[in-house]
Amino acid sequence: MKALKFDGALKLVENEPVHKREGEALVQIICAGICNTDLEIVKGYAGFHGILGHEFVGRVVESDDAALAGRRVVGEINVGCNECSLCLKGDSRHCSRRTVLGIKDRDGAFAEFISLPIRNLVQVPESLDDDTAVFTEPLAAACQILEQVDINSSSSVAVIGDGKLAQMIIRVVAQTGCSPTVIGKHEHKLELARINGVRCFQVTKPADDVSSLIDDLEGQGLVDKPDIVIEASGSPTGLPLALGLVRPKGIIVLKSTHHAETALALAQVVVNEVAIVGSRCGRLSSAIDLLANGKIDISPLISARFRLEEGLMAFKKAAQSDSMKVLLQIGQ
Amino acid sequence: MKALKFDGALKLVENEPVHKREGEALVQIICAGICNTDLEIVKGYAGFHGILGHEFVGRVVESDDAALAGRRVVGEINVGCNECSLCLKGDSRHCSRRTVLGIKDRDGAFAEFISLPIRNLVQVPESLDDDTAVFTEPLAAACQILEQVDINSSSSVAVIGDGKLAQMIIRVVAQTGCSPTVIGKHEHKLELARINGVRCFQVTKPADDVSSLIDDLEGQGLVDKPDIVIEASGSPTGLPLALGLVRPKGIIVLKSTHHAETALALAQVVVNEVAIVGSRCGRLSSAIDLLANGKIDISPLISARFRLEEGLMAFKKAAQSDSMKVLLQIGQ
Numbered sequence: 002m003k004a005l006k007f008d009g010a011l012k013l014v015e016n017e018p019v020h021k022r023e024g025e026a027l028v029q030i031i032c033a034g035i036c037n038t039d040l041e042i043v044k045g046y047a048g049f050h051g052i053l054g055h056e057f058v059g060r061v062v063e064s065d066d067a068a069l070a071g072r073r074v075v076g077e078i079n080v081g082c083n084e085c086s087l088c089l090k091g092d093s094r095h096c097s098r099r100t101v102l103g104i105k106d107r108d109g110a111f112a113e114f115i116s117l118p119i120r121n122l123v124q125v126p127e128s129l130d131d132d133t134a135v136f137t138e139p140l141a142a143a144c145q146i147l148e149q150v151d152i153n154s155s156s157s158v159a160v161i162g163d164g165k166l167a168q169m170i171i172r173v174v175a176q177t178g179c180s181p182t183v184i185g186k187h188e189h190k191l192e193l194a195r196i197n198g199v200r201c202f203q204v205t206k207p208a209d210d211v212s213s214l215i216d217d218l219e220g221q222g223l224v225d226k227p228d229i230v231i232e233a234s235g236s237p238t239g240l241p242l243a244l245g246l247v248r249p250k251g252i253i254v255l256k257s258t259h260h261a262e263t264a265l266a267l268a269q270v271v272v273n274e275v276a277i278v279g280s281r282c283g284r285l286s287s288a289i290d291l292l293a294n295g296k297i298d299i300s301p302l303i304s305a306r307f308r309l310e311e312g313l314m315a316f317k318k319a320a321q322s323d324s325m326k327v328l329l330q331i332g333q
Numbered sequence: 334m335k336a337l338k339f340d341g342a343l344k345l346v347e348n349e350p351v352h353k354r355e356g357e358a359l360v361q362i363i364c365a366g367i368c369n370t371d372l373e374i375v376k377g378y379a380g381f382h383g384i385l386g387h388e389f390v391g392r393v394v395e396s397d398d399a400a401l402a403g404r405r406v407v408g409e410i411n412v413g414c415n416e417c418s419l420c421l422k423g424d425s426r427h428c429s430r431r432t433v434l435g436i437k438d439r440d441g442a443f444a445e446f447i448s449l450p451i452r453n454l455v456q457v458p459e460s461l462d463d464d465t466a467v468f469t470e471p472l473a474a475a476c477q478i479l480e481q482v483d484i485n486s487s488s489s490v491a492v493i494g495d496g497k498l499a500q501m502i503i504r505v506v507a508q509t510g511c512s513p514t515v516i517g518k519h520e521h522k523l524e525l526a527r528i529n530g531v532r533c534f535q536v537t538k539p540a541d542d543v544s545s546l547i548d549d550l551e552g553q554g555l556v557d558k559p560d561i562v563i564e565a566s567g568s569p570t571g572l573p574l575a576l577g578l579v580r581p582k583g584i585i586v587l588k589s590t591h592h593a594e595t596a597l598a599l600a601q602v603v604v605n606e607v608a609i610v611g612s613r614c615g616r617l618s619s620a621i622d623l624l625a626n627g628k629i630d631i632s633p634l635i636s637a638r639f640r641l642e643e644g645l646m647a648f649k650k651a652a653q654s655d656s657m658k659v660l661l662q663i664g665q
Contacts, residue, residue, distance in 0.1 A: 255602055267569075271589065281603055
């Protein structure tokens with residue numbers, strides 16, 4: 002089968018066929034999305050070699066569970082050992098022996114087929130088209146924030162970033178009834194963020210000079226210090242900015258997973274008693290509910306669509322600073 | 334009056350007399366303690382010039398509140414503007430216009446007298462001797478952790494550090510009924526930490542090689558990943574170690590206020606969904622209650638006592654790695 006594989010370089014390969022493993026289902030991929038994590042992996046920082054891809058919608062073609070055969074599904078990307086105390090408590094996302102689809106020790110979804118445990122699959126309602134369903138996984142990552150931090154209509158929330166994940170987060174946070182403030186670099190991406198009264202501020206100063214950057218944002222009218230700052234810029238300079246913005250005793254939610262080290266003046270975390278909360282994957286069911294209710298329109302966030310055979314071109318497009326989500330159309 | 338002043342260098346000076354300001358009380362200092370923050374200030378990183386000292390017990394010699402005259406007191410060190418929304422909510426510790434005794438824009442307690450707002454003063458019960466009362470402020474900083482994080486008898490807690498603040502924290506955490514694990518560098522300081530079944534592990538590897546350090550600690554028997562790691566080492570290498578030790582979805586409480594920048598691989602905060610909680614000053618009343626109930630014996634933590642005139646020698650002693658609390662005996 003055809004697949005996009007990274008082995009130090011990204012290549013379109015003709016791979017051996019995937020076989021269904023015990024307890025798993027064979028899924029034919031319909032459509033997959035390129036995420037910033039994929040872009041980080043092809044930079045070589047994350048140490049993964051194999052078929053990339055973890056955002057997908059597909060159709061079950063072979064399964065021990067007959068009810069699943071032929072169903073459209075999305076998948077939880079973390080595959081736990083199913084034996085340790087975390088897995089037994091239902092938290093295989095943090096199992097120390099987990100594999101992760103297209104990220105850690107498990108071939109991913111930029112391929113014609115994958116095999117994934119039946120327990121990882123979630124059926125997609127008929128009402129959701131493929132393009133929308135492929136956003137389930139990244140939207141779930143945004144929904145995870147609401148599982149970790151209390152955000153309601155009276156919360157004062159700022160989101161740093163205007164990229165793919167930030168756009169998901171803005172839409173999820175807006176569902177709580179509060180109007181987040183967005184701080185981003187790109188005017189055309191900020192334009193996409195202007196939903197439901199969201200206020201946008203454009204960063205025009207170098208991000209490594211935090212105090213002059215904050216002066217500039219204050220000059221644009223960003224005066225009140227937010228209760229909660231969600232850092233989803235994908236850049237090492239995002240957290241220092243978040244620390245400068247958040248109110249004393251406020252919360253910073255950290256979503257970016259770049260692999261560069263960040264130099265931090267930790268004294269301000271202590272002196273201002275700030276809490277920094279790391280946040281990764283979320284439950285797919287929350288995201289499917291939001292999408293199925295039609296509460297979130299993701300269609301403006303699709304920048305381009307390529308066939309799997311055009312995968313290298315798709316990655317080039319996804320890496321451009323003006324791109325939002327780039328999809329790979331693989332099957333039907 | 335005599336005072337220990339820092340103006341780029343630490344000096345014993347004959348300063349002009351302190352006068353009671355409006356709404357404040359004039360307090361004659363009996364005894365004061367040297368804290369790591371004082372040692373950081375004399376390194377010049379913190380930008381404070383003035384009389385040092387914020388841990389003290391004293392006697393009120395002049396006050397608009399007649400009931401206070403002659404009383405022994407300790408003092409909340411943050412003096413808010415008393416006008417902003419934070420101050421009006423009772424949280425002057427985070428007022429952006431606050432002064433801080435001996436730390437920020439307000440002369441401190443390594444002097445014969447200080448003036449401090451009446452609302453900052455807390456009376457000391459007769460049952461508490463001066464040596465014990467002077468520990469109120471640092472013990473309150475340890476108590477603050479319990480205000481921020483739920484720690485109970487079934488919590489699995491590790492404390493990184495074996496210095497003055499870490500020793501306070503170990504004693505406060507042990508009050509909840511759990512037996513913290515302590516990771517420190519100095520055998521004789523770890524000896525002081527061995528109370529109520531506390532397990533101690535000695536760091537013998539370079540602290541900047543976190544993975545071999547953790548291998549070594551595991552070899553010593555530190556196998557289970559703690560729910561909560563309290564970083565009170567005073568070193569920039571403490572947080573990377575805490576990140577390596579804490580369980581997924583665990584909490585790191587950050588107490589160290591060194592001014593060096595720390596290079597952090599933030600991806601592991603995100604991937605493991607760890608929360609990092611900054612923690613600074615606490616309520617004096619909690620600490621006084623603990624001390625007055627005789628639940629915490631601080632006497633083993635006093636390393637030396639000097640007269641104010643011997644202040645430079647006292648700072649030298651306090652800076653030695655084998656020192657615990659160094660007291661300055663100033664009045665009676």
